[in-house]
Amino acid sequence: MASLGSARRSSYLAYSVPVLSVLVALIIGAIMLVMLDASPAEGVKAMFDGAFGSGEALISTALKATPLLLVGVGITIAFRANVINIGGEGQMVAGGLLSTATALWLGDALPALIMVPLVLIAGIIGGAIWGSVPGALKAYYGVNEILSTIMLNIVAVQLMNFLLRGPMIDPGEIDRGTRIPQTERLPEAADLPLILGSDRLHIGPLIAILAAIAAYILLWRTPLGYRVRAVGQNPDASKYAGIPVKRTVTLALTMSGAMAGLAGAVLVFGSESHRMVTDGSTAGFTGSAGFNGIVAALFGGLHPLWTIPASFLFGGLLVGGNALQRAVQVPSALILALNGLVVIFVVSTDRYKKLLRERASAAETAAKLAEQENEDPVPAAVGAVEDGPPDRAGPASDDAGGEQGSGEQ
Amino acid sequence: MSRNAWIWLGVAAAALLVIIIVAVSGGDDETTETTVAAETTTTAEETTTTAGETTTTVEGETTTTAAETTTTAAAAEPIRIAIVAPSASNDLAFTQSIVDAVNVIEGEREVAEVAVTDGTFVVDDAAAAIRDYAASGFDLVIAHGSQYGGSLQEIAPDFPETTFAWGTAADTFGLSNVFAYEAASDEGGYVMGVLGAALTETGTIGIVGPVEVGDAKLYVDGYKAGAEANDSGVTVNINYTGSFSDVALASEAAQAHAAAGADIMTGTAQMVVGAVGVAADQGIPWFGTQANQTSLAPEIVVASQVYKWEIVLRQILDDMAAGTLGGSVYVIDLANEGLAIEYNDGFALSAEVKALGDQAIADIIAGAVEPTG
Amino acid sequence: MSDFFTEAVLIATVAGGIRLAVPLLLAALGETFGQRSGVLNLGVDGIMLLGAFTGYYTVLKTGNVWYGLLAGIAIGIVLGLASSLISVTLQAEQGISGIGVYLFGLGMSDLLFQRLVGTPVPITKFPKIDIPGLSDIPWLGGMFFSHSVVVYLAFLSVPVAMFIINKTNFGMNIRAVGENPEAADSLGVSVSRVRYATVTIGGTLAGAAGAALAIDLGIFQQNLTNAQGFIAIALVYFGAWRPLGVMAGALLYGFVNSLVLQFKTLGIIPQSWSDIAAMAPAIITILALVIVARRFRAPSALTKPFTRGT
Incomplete structure (x- = not known):
């Protein structure tokens, strides 16, 4: 029993690591606020109020969290196949562009019931195409995916600028001679439907949560998901077991890109302006969600379901940061620097979370074994293989989650 | 191993803290030196102090307001102004022009509070800021970016009591609480094009632009038209680098112009600081726009077209005081002195050439010359 | 097109490519260096930005370009050490921690600039040095031998890097650690010490690169590097982890950009094509990545943290 207790302690610690690391980053932020002659207490209050303090604030946070969650879920899928997808930014742009083009092409002809799914699917396809390229390059040519995705981000932004300044530009912008790189107001039938009687909360967050659940089912309840995880853990063994490793790697990045593409489509059709608009940079369209989604995924232990609350918290951090800038009037560069610090701290402490978690599950297994000496130890060993190190959080966090529940009785 | 790593983590955090503290606090010790170091830096100094003053006066005035409202409730209430803009508020270009204007207004009228959200190049973040300012009761929310229009169109109807000003743009979407404002920057461009064509000896002028859109395009087109109107034989080479931010590319574009024989240059948007540096190195006269760029290169800047948005803001505030919350498009131009050509006294410009410029200004104001089109 | 083949324009194109x-x-x-030892540092651009600001600010205060370069190098060393700590000791996922360093550098350099400087103020630039004799050669002199002093320094560092990586004990250790850390470890080479050294060298040069950029332009502005650090990382792959290859890649990238600029200036390429033209370098790099991946192998341990076996 004592070892089960220590297992529980280790797993609590494991969960506290990312939270602590964010706190440290925020403390540094508070110190920087003092340096900038602003009151940190006021800053923290503005941040919290801006992110969670009211219904409108919660809506802002949910909307900000939506692309983070979608990208994060995609990151999770790729990560399980041991592929790092830094190309979320480009894939979001590709998804946004294809869905926008689809909406422009279809016009007002179709009802919302058909239009909305169609544009979202177009976004998924756009992102999938942009993700499949580095996937195939890695699987068949051995090109490092980190590099190819970064390069494809650059290609995507130029493609976006070309299309939004040329073929897809709002005709009104040409008439007026202002030539802002944006499309016209897209067909209203394609607007993401609003929910809960709000004037801006749309179904995007719901879609993202559904996508997270779908990814969970895919990864742990389907043969394809099993193959993805097997390839991620041990490509050589998977090959001998008859799994098409190259195709699986390609598919994992394709699915990852598809999620980011969906995020791009949600950004377009859920935006205030209901059009695709940029300032000429990728971040101008994505708000860096392609990068921040990675952090949200890490924050959520690279598990699709845990990425849901993680994205919400991280979205809150970003919304709160903007509110802080408005309330205390500090330069927006501070928020960017803080964002970077949060990323560094969360990633740097990730290994300790894993170590603690492994210790937790090891102690737990030991305790269970001690309790039930008669049980055949083999199934446990098989389980251990499946949840092994490259498979970062996986079922281990499920266990820990259940444990947390039992600890509260 | 694990314990070691925790120690390392602590050391790292401490080191980072020290760096940050040293870096950020270093400023206060050395600002005094700034004034001594170079005269040009005084502008920077002034900006920071005005920023400081802003916050203090704001607080001071808010308290007096509270006192006033209790005594004279009927008096015109001081208004609260918010600015949402895409680049840094001291960029010596687009964003700074509106921040400076609001600071001028603050000295003239009863302004209770000025809030600035700068650097919001992410359109949806800007939309969130606009909505937030409107929701928290600001009387005038300035959306200072053409790209914010699409969002504003959706937000403004939700806040019928709030006035929105959108620039640079010429469209109020038919909404009764949206003002649009723009700069006829082709006028200043034209005037300086006339001057440039008079100054060139090689007959070639180089223009560095960001992307062929909005205000930048208007200025570049005006400059070209002015140059060609003064001397039809002049060659105007235009290079849009494709970026608002790539300083190195802008610098190389200026080198390319110089190689192609340009002995007069101009350019627009915040990345031209790189091109100004090249012009200064090679002693090529430069024309600036959006803000007075003399401080960047006191020897070679001939003149700058400066935006005085306060002209537009006064009109908007007058309308608001009269109960009109929007619906008009206001333009700053040479005629209403919202655009000013500020000459650099350090540049020896002959009286004849300057007379050409003055003539062009007079012609434009009189309507005798159409800068573009 | 005939405008292009004049001496002035050709010299400017080549010289511009070299500068870029x-x-x-x-x-x-x-x-x-870092990648040869198995560490991918994606934070190069962030380090460059902070190096650029530090270099700029130092020159602004002291008026001495060399102090500026040294200050950029110093901040590069500090950030290089911090990056080593993150990726070697803390074993953070290298593809992601670098993004954090990038965002931090992007925000912090801008914040410091706004706080300490405000509006851009020009600074002294590096002196231009005409190499006696060589700079008088028609055409070639202007292209290659009439540059600011950092240009020569940068190209001189290529043979130095080649010598260190290929001919010294330290270089041998770097390669061993990058290919097979376990074997290197068993031979008594400290994997983490070698990696600390290489990542710090990387930070140093990134800081120097940023300072060189700022002091060569004579100005600083928010996001001065415009993501050049990411291009630099791609060039390492492009050059197949060899200094000469990296140099070829950097020159190719510089020349393509310079050529496009020159063509636009002379009206040979219409302005509306500029976005498509800007895609060219990235697409060329991707194609090159494919070719390099076929012919050369990345260091086996790249992006893999090393933990000594129990």
Whole structure:
């Protein structure tokens, strides 16, 4: 029993690591606020109020969290196949562009019931195409995916600028001679439907949560998901077991890109302006969600379901940061620097979370074994293989989650 | 191993803290030196102090307001102004022009509070800021970016009591609480094009632009038209680098112009600081726009077209005081002195050439010359 | 097109390509060290930005370009050490921690600039040096031998890097650690010490690259590097982890950009094509990545943290 207790302690610690690391980053932020002659207490209050303090604030946070969650879920899928997808930014742009083009092409002809799914699917396809390229390059040519995705981000932004300044530009912008790189107001039938009687909360967050659940089912309840995880853990063994490793790697990045593409489509059709608009940079369209989604995924232990609350918290951090800038009037560069610090701290402490978690599950297994000496130890060993190190959080966090529940009785 | 790593983590955090503290606090010790170091830096100094003053006066005035409202409730209430803009508020270009204007207004009228959200190049973040300012009761929310229009169109109807000003743009979407404002920057461009064509000896002028859109395009087109109107034989080479931010590319574009024989240059948007540096190195006269760029290169800047948005803001505030919350498009131009050509006294410009410029200004104001089109 | 083949324009195109290549070359050479030892540092651009600001600010205060370069190098060393700590000791996922360093550098350099400087103020630039004799050669002199002093320094660092990586004991250790850390460890080479050294070299050169950029332009502005650090990382792959290859890549990238600029200036390429033209370098790099991946192998331990076996 004592070892089960220590297992529980280790797993609590494991969960506290990312939270602590964010706190440290925020403390540094508070110190920087003092340096900038602003009151940190006021800053923290503005941040919290801006992110969670009211219904409108919660809506802002949910909307900000939506692309983070979608990208994060995609990151999770790729990560399980041991592929790092830094190309979320480009894939979001590709998804946004294809869905926008689809909406422009279809016009007002179709009802919302058909239009909305169609544009979202177009976004998924756009992102999938942009993700499949580095996937195939890695699987068949051995090109490092980190590099190819970064390069494809650059290609995507130029493609976006070309299309939004040329073929897809709002005709009104040409008439007026202002030539802002944006499309016209897209067909209203394609607007993401609003929910809960709000004037801006749309179904995007719901879609993202559904996508997270779908990814969970895919990864742990389907043969394809099993193959993805097997390839991620041990490509050589998977090959001998008859799994098409190259195709699986390609598919994992394709699915990852598809999620980011969906995020791009949600950004377009859920935006205030209901059009695709940029300032000429990728971040101008994505708000860096392609990068921040990675952090949200890490924050959520690279598990699709845990990425849901993680994205919400991280979205809150970003919304709160903007509110802080408005309330205390500090330069927006501070928020960017803080964002970077949060990323560094969360990633740097990730290994300790894993170590603690492994210790937790090891102690737990030991305790269970001690309790039930008669049980055949083999199934446990098989389980251990499946949840092994490259498979970062996986079922281990499920266990820990259940444990947390039992600890509260 | 694990314990070691925790120690390392602590050391790292401490080191980072020290760096940050040293870096950020270093400023206060050395600002005094700034004034001594170079005269040009005084502008920077002034900006920071005005920023400081802003916050203090704001607080001071808010308290007096509270006192006033209790005594004279009927008096015109001081208004609260918010600015949402895409680049840094001291960029010596687009964003700074509106921040400076609001600071001028603050000295003239009863302004209770000025809030600035700068650097919001992410359109949806800007939309969130606009909505937030409107929701928290600001009387005038300035959306200072053409790209914010699409969002504003959706937000403004939700806040019928709030006035929105959108620039640079010429469209109020038919909404009764949206003002649009723009700069006829082709006028200043034209005037300086006339001057440039008079100054060139090689007959070639180089223009560095960001992307062929909005205000930048208007200025570049005006400059070209002015140059060609003064001397039809002049060659105007235009290079849009494709970026608002790539300083190195802008610098190389200026080198390319110089190689192609340009002995007069101009350019627009915040990345031209790189091109100004090249012009200064090679002693090529430069024309600036959006803000007075003399401080960047006191020897070679001939003149700058400066935006005085306060002209537009006064009109908007007058309308608001009269109960009109929007619906008009206001333009700053040479005629209403919202655009000013500020000459650099350090540049020896002959009286004849300057007379050409003055003539062009007079012609434009009189309507005798159409800068573009 | 005939406008293009004049002496002035051709010299400007080649010289411009070389100038544009310098920050990329310095940063990519530094990154080569890290990657050869198995560490991918994606934060190069953030380090460059902070190096650029520090260099700029130092020159603004002291008026001495060399102090500026040294200050950029100093901040590069500090950030290089911090990056080593993150990726070697803390074993953070290298593809992601670098993004954090990038965002931090992007925000912090801008924040410091706004706080300490405000509006851009020009500074003294590096002196231009005409190499006696060589700079008088028609055409070639203007292209290659009439540059600011950092240009020569940057290109001189290529043979130095080659010598260190290929001919010294330290270089041998770097390669061993990058290919097979376990074997290197068993031979008594400290994997983490070698990696600390290489990542710090990378930070140093990135800081120098940033400072060189800022002091060569004589100005600083928010996001001065415009993501050049990421290009530099790609160039390391492009150059197949060899200093000469990296140099070739940096030059190619510089020349393509310079050529496009020159063509636009002379009206040979219409302005509306500029976005498509800007895609060219990235697409060329991707194609090159494919070719390199076929012919050369990345260091086996790249992006893999090393934990000594129990």
